[in-house]
Amino acid sequence: MKRELVIVIDFGGQYNQLVARRVRECNVYCEIYSYKTDLEKIKEMNPKGIILTGGPNSCYEEGAPTCSKELFEMGIPVLGLCYGAQLMMHVLGGKVEKAEVSEYGKTEVLVDKTESKLFKDVSEKTICWMSHTDYISQIAPGFEISAHTADCPVATAENADKNLYAIQFHPEVLHTAEGTKMLSNFVLGVCGCAGDWKMDAFVENTIKEIREKVGDGKVLLALSGGVDSSVAAGLLSRAIGKQLTCVFVDHGLLRKDEGDEVEGVFGPNGQFDLNFIRVNAQQRYYDKLAGVTEPEAKRKIIGEEFIRIFEEEAKKIGAVDFLAQGTIYPDVVESGLGGESAVIKSHHNVGGLPDYVDFKEIIEPLRDLFKDEVRKAGLELGIPENLVFRQPFPGPGLGIRIIGEVTAEKVRIVQDADAIYREEIAKAGLDRDINQYFAALTNMRSVGVMGDFRTYDYAVALRAVKTIDFMTAEAAEIPYEVLNKVMNRIINEVKGVNRVFYDLTSKPPGTIEFE
Ligand SMILES: Nc1ncnc2c1ncn2[C@@H]1O[C@H](COP(=O)(O)OP(=O)(O)OP(=O)(O)O)[C@@H](O)[C@H]1O
Numbered sequence: 001m002k003r004e005l006v007i008v009i010d011f012g013g014q015y016n017q018l019v020a021r022r023v024r025e026c027n028v029y030c031e032i033y034s035y036k037t038d039l040e041k042i043k044e045m046n047p048k049g050i051i052l053t054g055g056p057n058s059c060y061e062e063g064a065p066t067c068s069k070e071l072f073e074m075g076i077p078v079l080g081l082c083y084g085a086q087l088m089m090h091v092l093g094g095k096v097e098k099a100e101v102s103e104y105g106k107t108e109v110l111v112d113k114t115e116s117k118l119f120k121d122v123s124e125k126t127i128c129w130m131s132h133t134d135y136i137s138q139i140a141p142g143f144e145i146s147a148h149t150a151d152c153p154v155a156t157a158e159n160a161d162k163n164l165y166a167i168q169f170h171p172e173v174l175h176t177a178e179g180t181k182m183l184s185n186f187v188l189g190v191c192g193c194a195g196d197w198k199m200d201a202f203v204e205n206t207i208k209e210i211r212e213k214v215g216d217g218k219v220l221l222a223l224s225g226g227v228d229s230s231v232a233a234g235l236l237s238r239a240i241g242k243q244l245t246c247v248f249v250d251h252g253l254l255r256k257d258e259g260d261e262v263e264g265v266f267g268p269n270g271q272f273d274l275n276f277i278r279v280n281a282q283q284r285y286y287d288k289l290a291g292v293t294e295p296e297a298k299r300k301i302i303g304e305e306f307i308r309i310f311e312e313e314a315k316k317i318g319a320v321d322f323l324a325q326g327t328i329y330p331d332v333v334e335s336g337l338g339g340e341s342a343v344i345k346s347h348h349n350v351g352g353l354p355d356y357v358d359f360k361e362i363i364e365p366l367r368d369l370f371k372d373e374v375r376k377a378g379l380e381l382g383i384p385e386n387l388v389f390r391q392p393f394p395g396p397g398l399g400i401r402i403i404g405e406v407t408a409e410k411v412r413i414v415q416d417a418d419a420i421y422r423e424e425i426a427k428a429g430l431d432r433d434i435n436q437y438f439a440a441l442t443n444m445r446s447v448g449v450m451g452d453f454r455t456y457d458y459a460v461a462l463r464a465v466k467t468i469d470f471m472t473a474e475a476a477e478i479p480y481e482v483l484n485k486v487m488n489r490i491i492n493e494v495k496g497v498n499r500v501f502y503d504l505t506s507k508p509p510g511t512i513e514f515e
């Protein structure tokens, strides 16, 4: 099955994921590749269009990321954004220099060429978001200026005959009022995409691909009961039925009563007709984690133990070639495998995987999707809404919500505090508004006074965030009475805690989890 593809070429910009999202919102499939990707490989993919992202460098400096002139000569439409726009001019014979005035943030753009395909249905004066210190001082031969701002003579330029477009600002951010329109003008208008990539097509195509790959082989799916692996279970079981076995690991780092709840939904008395195995491995994890405090070390130990358990279960089943996981795109990016971006943390299922994995192949049908897209696929598959809209829970579980060493006692504390927090948030009717919320255990102990005697106990941190794609997030505003009640109950009901904090940090600069 051939689908239309637009490629985003990554020069290290901050908003690369957003560019890809906006393209997908036009119902066109989109993937991101590093600027180091071979031109031959790009040609083989036969994209309908190419978008060059922004980036921190200056294209005229030695060693700055670049691209070959040939990229613009393949007859494929190219759109350059910010650094990408500057690079296009630089490579094709224009000039880029450091500007006297940098432009950051909200700026008014004046459209000079209203008949440009890029500006179809766009106002003549429109608000955009700028973020640059270099500027295009001379456009390349064959180009014309199509918009400017007060400080920037070339806000956009184009060579319409060759379908080459350059935009100095960032149409991908929502602060650029008509940016989405400009991108869709490029993708649909200039590249001529039909825009027929939808979730139902994704589900159908993926099921077909899985069938072809697996044949009559067997697959072991790592199932956590979370959104991603449940949707992966839906896809796989539709594709290959009982050739699939789901293995759920209770690593002793789950939320209170979660092991039994997951077994209730997916096990023999549950809602689905699946081969389901629960592995109780609590002590095994506590032993491995004893004395380990460094976050990346903890993640790697938890990741490795998962794989060793899957290998053992696969041997018991016999002749299992494939391991499937519910990996999604943000897991890949944050683990530093998404191109030019830095490693933030090794998600246990990607960067935290051990070097040797005893399966012939790993299947990750959701690897290119964002969370909200996974949810759409889940609904398409008919998975119940309460599962599809569950808040995410990370694979390493409470292991990364207990700062420092993990012990059975600390697990008990954070489980009890978290259960109270979740109960009160639900009672206050906030559970649908807040995208992820949980209690974590700091490794800070402090002095308190309870019932006239001195305490020296742990501090619990409460976290709650609003986010769409979990790539950026802001702290949720929880009414003070609710927070106060949670604090009160935690201190009264959970032994070992004498202080409660609420975390106000957004992402960035924080991350959602603590480790
Ligand atoms: N306790 C577990 N047992 C088996 N597999 C797990 C477990 N926890 C995580 N995994 C595997 O690791 C993958 C990544 O975990 P992650 O938490 O990101 O996804 P999820 O649990 O499926 O969804 P959600 O993000 O909603 O929690 C899962 O999709 C699953 O394949």
Ligand SMILES: O=c1[nH]c(=O)c2[nH+]cn([C@@H]3O[C@H](COP(=O)(O)O)[C@@H](O)[C@H]3O)c2[nH]1
Pocket: 299, 334, 345, 346, 347, 348, 349, 392, 393, 394, 395, 396, 436, 470, 507, 510, 511, 512, 513, 514
């Ligand atoms: O399966 C997972 N394995 C991991 O190692 C992991 N680390 C973070 N998360 C989840 O990813 C989202 C973003 O979290 P961070 O802002 O903390 O990176 C949030 O939803 C986190 O809960 C993980 N999920």
Ligand SMILES: NC(=O)CC[C@H](N)C(=O)O
Pocket: 013, 053, 054, 055, 056, 057, 058, 081, 082, 083, 084, 131, 132, 133, 134, 135
């Ligand atoms: N956001 C960007 O792509 C910036 C490009 C280049 N580094 C500049 O400062 O102009």
Ligand SMILES: [Mg+2]
Pocket: 224, 226, 227, 392, 393, 394, 395
């Ligand atoms: Mg999970």
